[in-house]
Amino acid sequence: MSTIRVPEADAAGWRCACCDCDLVLAPVELEYMGSHFSVELPACPQCGAVLVPEPLALGKMAEVEKLLEDK
């Protein structure tokens, strides 16, 4: 599974409250309707907490969700 890079994913400016460390871009596995993707998203290097930024959720992610629902 090759990792997809999206411009909406920006790790700058966020920290994980639990682990008290900066988020960094890391490949994250996503799933919908049985399809799996690896997407580079801001994540906590310690606990693996992931951020899905608003523009990504409402933009590309929503598009892909609709596409998969119509497959």
Next chain:
Amino acid sequence: MAMDQKELRQWEARCIQEEMPRCTAACPLHVDARAVCGHVAEGRVNDAWAVLVRTMPLPSVLARICDGPCRTACLRGEFGGGIDVAALERFCARAATKSPRMAPLPRRKGNAAVLGGGFAGLCAAWDLARKGFSVTLYGPRPAGRLAAPTDADGELAAALAHELETMAKLGVRFEDGAAPGVAADDAAGAARWLSDRSAPGDAGPDAAPDTFDAVFADPEAVPAALHGLGPADPVSLGTLAPGVFSGDTGSGVPASPVALAALGRRAAASVERFAQKASLTAGREHEGPVPTRLYTNPAGIERAAPAPEPEGGHTEETAAREAARCLNCQCLESVKNCAYLAHYGAYPKVYARRIYNNASIVMGTRHANEMINSCMLCGLCTELCPTNFDMAGLCLMARRDMVQRGKMPPSAHEFALRDMAFANGPSCALARPAPDGGRTELLFFPGCQLTASDPGGAEAAYAALRAARPGVGLLLRCCGAPARWAGREDLFAESLEALRTDWRALDAPPIATACPTCAATLRQALPEAEILPVWGLLGAAKTGEATESIAEGAGTAKSSGIAGAGAPLAVHDPCAARHDEPARTAVRGLLAGLGVATVEPRLTGKHTECCGFGGLLAEANPPLAAKAAARRAAAADQDFVTYCAMCRDMLARAGKRALHVFDLLYPRHADPAARPAPGHSERRENRARLKDRLLRELWREPGAPPAPHEAVRVRCTEEAAQRMEERRILISDVQKTLLHARESGAALVRADATSGRRLAAYRPVSVTYWVDYEPEGDGFLVHNAWSHRMRILGLDGREGRGASTAGDGPRTYGIGARASDQRGNE
């Protein structure tokens, strides 16, 4: 079950939009005169000419000599005089500067001979060449009437020469001499020649004879008297000799040039069928002039006088004027009156095919899903359509099929189905006999949309019913319509079963509903119950002498201080009341009893329009729902009054002043027509609070204890509240997310630490919610919220913290994306 080919054809046949307009149906060649008129009216002469060239044999000739039998059939004939298409065709033939190229076909179909160059013979040869036959035409051309010298300036002769040249280019071989044995008045010789369909070849008397697969004898040049094979069959033009066709059917040679052309065309079609060993007669009822089922609504058509053809032919200007009189005959009766049908750019016949194709897709994108889920299932089309096309039935069938095959997009109806589950769940559902006990004589069923939109109205109506009669019980729940609309018959059956159990436990009395959709749904699904619309009962309670006391606190429109009281209101019939004439009448009676003057909007009664909510359109396609609501809002200048809570709110959201009948019966607002429609969260709260209040006040029972997340205090900025409404994120979703963040401590914070803003995520079931918030006192201030359906499984190659088993899948990661509280999903 998905429809099969046969069912598709039945659906398609129901829609008459693709039937020919009267002109085309009357034209022996089915020339698209409507398109010709459209092009000429817009000055596109070459396009008009291309239409003619595509359909006509020898177009330069026929366009100049057609006698125009279409004119007497033309619908415009009833409004000023039929369109003179023949004159427009003459104009096109002269004025066109470009002709579409005619590509010669590979000649693989066989050999055909045409005996005689009359117009029918020429047309047959033209068509045969175009079909890919090798054609030999015997005899002088033109023969018959076309040879008569009627063409003083030689225009027609030049056109004929031009088309003969075209035919030569198409590969037609001309033999100037008559066919062997035919020219000499030798019937027996002709018959012999025709019987074995072979003529001595060009190459000399010793060469092998040319043999033809089929022969056509032109009726003018070679009548039956000459070929001796008897009169031709009027359908196939066949004679006593197989493969020999004749234009002489024994009823005389047609005088009309276009009829002669059609005769030639029929012959060519027969020759082709003969060569392919197909039936010569099957399925030929569509050839030549035919009746048409196309309906064109004459309402609003104004008379327009013809623009006569000037001496010497039309000019561009006179032609355009005459062509512009064409009514562009179409049906589109339903499409003209349905925002949904208009939105997808076609008409039911096309949609039926799209739906069929959508179901047939094995791999690839199902493009019609959204279209199928956007019909309001309102039934207006069936009422308006001259052949009663049932788009609602078609779409509902398609939805059920999608659900059955697991192809229904989960996001399409999930929010509405969750709402239905909530209305039927412990927070909202309630079944009780009358508070003072006793047998239940009548069961009030306000419907879950009324209790969501106007709980006070539902409560007042219940009080009025109880005051007017003994034994009025209460049933708060959803009728199941959303499940039905979503194609979820499983959920519908489940919901109905629970409803039936409640109803039986309450002595199975008549049910009085305050929602037309509930009435229609229950009448159909619970036939053992008597379903009464509540309007008649409330009207009686309101005006009856003995019950005057119950009207206390309720006013009439005049006394209620409603802005514009006394001005007439437009009655909006909900689409669910389309077939409920008694309810429609009862409401009007009730309004009259209240002293309210009413008017009817454009489209009313059984022709009423949907508000945009029906069929879950507002879920599957919110922008189109808004469009439908706006369209309905424009159907009357007056304020609307209606008797469906959902219609009231949809119209209000479209910016239309609208009242529910309960606003008049039980006035509680200064200007109820302007009362805003409650949002998704408020609607849920309204239902839950109503149940809680009624339980405590009427039945002296405690309400249900609140779920843990309900204790989370949340305030939303105006912007956040608006976004949540649009994005269908409920306050309770936010509360659950914040509760989870508080319990787990999982959240993201701003790196610069200048603000207290935090970000938390949580996935209760199938949607992950993100909340951007800051602590505020002992609660939270919400700045933003968004969601997605995609699941975060975690960092590649390692497990993230918070891994847990969630509602819909094996592992769920993300910041604390753990379903810690399964029971509080709603």
